[in-house]
Amino acid sequence: MVTPLDNPFWSALDSIHGGIALRAGDVARYPADYAPFLGVATGEIRVGDALDRLVAPGESVYLLGIAPALPAGWQLKAFRPLAQMVCDAPLAPMDGPEIVPLGDAQRADVLALTALVYPHYFRARTMDMGRYFGIYRDGRLAAMIGERLGSDDHREMSAICTHPDFNGHGYARQLTTWLTNDTLAHGRQPFLHVSYENPRAQGLYERLGYRVRRDIGFWSLRRAEAASRPGTEAKA
Structure with missing residues (x-):
C-alpha cells in the first residue's frame, strides 16, 4: 500500500x-x-x-x-x-541559544545562508512552503531549519544547515530536536531525506532518534x- x-x-x-x-x-x-x-x-x-x-x-x-x-x-x-528517515517519539530536549521564527524580515539572511551551504533546491519563495526557524549569533544567521513537504499527518524537516563559521556548537542538533518535538506535539510525524553521500548527517539524525523508513528513488x-x-x- x-x-x-x-x-x-x-x-x-x-x-x-x-x-x-x-x-x-x-x-x-x-x-x-x-x-x-x-x-x-x-x-x-x-x-x-x-x-x-x-x-x-x-x-x-x-x-x-x-x-x-x-x-x-x-x-x-x-x-x-535517498534515505527517508522518520521519528516516532519525542527527542531529549537540548539547551542552547534562542530559536526564532524566520519570515520576510529575515528572508535575505536565509537566502544568503542557503546559497552558501544548501544551494541546490532552495528558491526565493521556498520559505512560503512552511515554517522556518533559526538561531542568530552576533547578529548573523548561524543555523536554520524549516518545513517543506508534508501532508495532513506528516511534515518534512528540511534546510537543516549551519554557517561554516558556527560549526561545532550543536545548533543543527538543537534545531532538529526542537522542530521534531514541536511537530510531534501537533500530532504529525516528522520525516526527512538525507543522501547516503552524507553519512555524517545521517549519523546525527540516527543518534537523535530518527530511523530509516526506506530508501526512496x-x-x-x-x-x-x-x-x-x-x-x-x-x-x-
Missing part, C-alpha cells in the same frame, strides 16, 4: 500545497520560485500532455518516490536513492530544448 511518505512531492502538492500547485490532472509541480519539484499520482498514468503543459523546453525538475513512463523528448536521470527530469522552426536557422 502506497502512503503519502512513499510519494512525497505529489502528496504535498495534492494536500497542504494545493493552493500553490500548478496542476494538470494527476500531475502537479511547484512554481519554479518555490521549488523545482514535480509529482505524479501514480507511475501508471499517461503524462505526456500534462508534462508539456507544466515543464518548459530545456527545463529540469525533480521526482521523488514515483517516476512515470515518459514519452519521447524527455530525459530521466536516476540518482542514488530520486530522479531529475529534463525536457528537450524546443526544435528550431523551419526557416529560423541562424545565418553564418
